[in-house]
Structure formats: structure tokens, C-alpha cells
Amino acid sequence: PSSSSSSSSSSSSSSSSSSSSSSSSSSQYDARVRYVNNQGQGPWSPAFDLKTTQGAPGPPVIVYNFTYDDISIGLFIGPPTDSNGLLDQYQVELQGHTYGISQMYTEVNGTEYVIGNVKPGTTYLIS
Numbered sequence: 001p002s003s004s005s006s007s008s009s010s011s012s013s014s015s016s017s018s019s020s021s022s023s024s025s026s027s028q029y030d031a032r033v034r035y036v037n038n039q040g041q042g043p044w045s046p047a048f049d050l051k052t053t054q055g056a057p058g059p060p061v062i063v064y065n066f067t068y069d070d071i072s073i074g075l076f077i078g079p080p081t082d083s084n085g086l087l088d089q090y091q092v093e094l095q096g097h098t099y100g101i102s103q104m105y106t107e108v109n110g111t112e113y114v115i116g117n118v119k120p121g122t123t124y125l126i127s
Contacts, residue, residue: 027052054085065126074114075126095125 029050035042061078068074077090090108094115118124 052085057084057087058082060090062126068114068116070120071118072114072116073118073124074112077108077111077113092126096122 029052030047031050032044032047034044058080060080063076063078065073065075075092079087090111090113092106092108092113092115096119115124115126
């Protein structure tokens with residue numbers, strides 16, 4: 001059997017055209033394909049560009065919230081229905097409704113978050 005390991009034109013056309021219309025988290029690849037069957041390998045296709053795109057994720061799912069202690073509340077955050085790529089972190093916003101609006105905004109790297117120094121008897125909106 002002739003092994004025609006056709007290293008034909010390793011034409012990874014280095015077209016590093018960095019298009020600025022998409023997210024900075026996208027990646028670009030040069031690719032080529034060929035068919036293989038029981039008789040051997042076919043020729044490579046011409047090289048073509050592949051680009052991964054990453055869009056903004058959908059809203060997170062609050063799996064459940066809980067009372068941590070007298071002055072702390074917590075929540076478990078589930079993944080969004082549509083992640084549209086890799087998730088880097090969550091952003092949590094808290095607004096207290098009983099004693100006026102006091103906002104807190106933070107970024108969370110995990111899936112559990114405990115909010116401390118809350119006032120008893122206050123209704124909070126977590127978004």
C-alpha cells in the first residue's frame with residue numbers, strides 16, 4: 001500500500017486578518033479537510049479560515065437563594081440557558097427597598113455568592 005502522506009502544500013494561509021467587528025474573545029484558525037476511505041486518502045481541500053465567535057451570554061439562572069445568617073443572604077447561580085461561549089464571571093447587583101435604595105455591584109467568579117451586612121426586615125432585589 002502506497003502511503004501517499006500528501007504533505008501537499010502545507011498551505012496554512014497565514015491570513016491573520018483580525019476583524020474588529022467581533023468579540024475580542026474569538027479565535028481564528030486555518031483549516032483544510034480531505035476524505036479517507038478503505039482505498040486511501042484523498043487530496044486536501046484548499047485552506048480556508050474558521051473563526052469562533054463569542055456573544056454575550058443570556059441571563060443567569062438563580063438556582064436558589066438562602067438565608068446565610070441574621071445579616072447575610074446568599075445565592076447559587078446556575079449557568080445561563082444560552083452561554084454563547086465561555087463564561088468569565090457573574091456580576092451581581094443588590095438593591096434594598098425598605099430603607100431606601102442602597103446599591104451594591106460586584107463581580108463574582110464562582111457560582112455561590114454570600115452578601116453580608118444586610119438589614120433585617122429589608123426586601124432586596126438581586127439582579
